[in-house]
Amino acid sequence: LREFTHVVVDAGADLVLGHGPHVPRAMEIYNDRLIAYSLGNFATYGRFNLSGYLGVGLVLDVTLDAEGKLLLYTMYIMTNIGDIMKTLRDLGLLDADFLQGLTPFVLALVIGVVS
Numbered sequence: 001l002r003e004f005t006h007v008v009v010d011a012g013a014d015l016v017l018g019h020g021p022h023v024p025r026a027m028e029i030y031n032d033r034l035i036a037y038s039l040g041n042f043a044t045y046g047r048f049n050l051s052g053y054l055g056v057g058l059v060l061d062v063t064l065d066a067e068g069k070l071l072l073y074t075m076y077i078m079t080n081i082g083d084i085m086k087t088l089r090d091l092g093l094l095d096a097d098f099l100q101g102l103t104p105f106v107l108a109l110v111i112g113v114v115s
Contacts, residue, residue: 001037002028009033014068017060022048024058032069034062055079 005016009030016035018025025037039058041050048054056079063072 005035005037006030009035014064015062015070023053024056027075029070034060034070034073036060 001018005018008016014033016033017039018035018037019039021038022041023038024040027034027036029035036058039060041048041055041057056077059076059078061074061076062070065071
């Protein structure tokens, strides 16, 4: 897969977004171009197990320059807040009642600036 994505960039792609395994996979910067191998589960249905890392979806906001080089990316990490509640409660760090009334999803934010 990595060889394929590098060939795609070498052929002129400015951004490569992959998807398929329903779990987040690595991202890399290759020749100043962003390659995201999988953005995870954003929307799904049926009998998918969405606990733990299987319930994580990534949303990317990417800024490229006029030549297609990566300048900035913002990655929003979306997951079910129930998993976070359980982890915090299991660690004794949070009373579950505190989180009642929050939305069912929580967003974390990761910003990458390319120099």
